[in-house]
Amino acid sequence: MASQIKLSDAQSVQWLLTRLLECYGPQYWWPADSAFEIMLGAILTQNAAWINVIKAINQLKIANCLTLDCIIALSKSELAALIQPAGYYNVKAQRIHNLCQFLLESGDFSTLQQWETSKLRSALLQVNGIGLETADDILLYAFDRPVFVVDTYTRRIGSRLGLFKQQAPYEIIRAFFEAALGECSANMNELHALLVQHAKQSCHKVPQCSKCCLKSACIYSTI
DNA sequence: ACCCAGGGTCATA
DNA sequence: TATGACCATGGG
Structure with missing residues (x-):
């Protein structure tokens, strides 16, 4: 079955971006006037x-x-x-x-x-x-530069997806996403915003939340 | 009452 | 390199 196929890092990140976009839609970040x-x-x-x-x-x-x-x-x-x-x-x-x-x-x-x-x-x-x-x-x-922002949500969700270790250094995780997203600032903008949106509005404090957009990938068993 | 939130610095070992 | 203390408000 499909779950036995090991996706590349780029494929995994593309899946994550696509899935979150389906769930929450574009976020139009950063919310500010200047x-x-x-x-x-x-x-x-x-x-x-x-x-x-x-x-x-x-x-x-x-x-x-x-x-x-x-x-x-x-x-x-x-x-x-x-x-x-x-x-x-x-x-x-x-x-x-x-x-x-x-x-x-x-x-x-x-x-x-x-x-x-x-x-x-x-x-x-x-x-x-x-x-x-x-x-x-x-x-x-x-400045609209192709730089990926790593926050605590990125660490939690990414490590639970098995993309990297939660304790991995900031620059390692940043390099991971930047390589996977290929210097595209628009996708980096959207994915970071969506990770925040997912953490804020989904199953953040509910272990095994049934309505979680990422299903088993999103297991907020510990904070 | 407790936990956490779209972290970072500084002192210490 | 890696912990711990500290900064401080407000919502769940």
């Missing part, structure tokens, strides 16, 4: 529920402060107060400030768009508060 908003959201969502990130973003919108010039003019305590609902507001205020300082020192956004992906990635990772996942969020969703 590249700058995406970059701030990438920091604000660190270990935080997205619903709380929306509240923080809305506070910035109400203050008419979703621009580089406005953010950079705020004190850290003022910025922290605005993003308070997202949690870790003191560290995130500092991290957002660090990012804005980097953007300011690097010229305008169109200048950064000219940079090679590897150069841009290295520069982002040098900003204190931007780690591997946040850098790749920014590269993929703000």
Whole structure:
């Protein structure tokens, strides 16, 4: 039967993408009105529920402060107060400030768009508060670079599918998906968004959830 | 009351 | 290289 056939990594990933698309449809990520908003959201969502990130973003919108010039003019305590609902507001205020300082020192956004992906990635990772996942969020969703974002959901779902070990290093998992998806930023955009959508709206907290889109591949027996 | 959420840094061994 | 402490809000 079909289950005895060992699919290649690329075939497995294509199956996963196709299956999730059938189940949830296209996700149209990242939900934001500008590249700058995406970059701030990438920091604000660190270990935080997205619903709380929306509240923080809305506070910035109400203050008419979703621009580089406005953010950079705020004190850290003022910025922290605005993003308070997202949690870790003191560290995130500092991290957002660090990012804005980097953007300011690097010229305008169109200048950064000219940079090679590897150069841009290295520069982002040098900003204190931007780690591997946040850098790749920014590269993929703000700069449309073919970089796959690895988060905890990716680890859980991918390892339960037998694609890689859950403890595998970040860069190994990233390379796995990038090789399988072939430098296609649109597919990387969609698959990461779908993995998040699947984890959020499906059988996340129900072991052996009967309505799980991935059936036996999705076994949330432990968190 | 407890667990977790679209992580990252820093100190320590 | 790999743990542990820390940051903090809000929903289930």
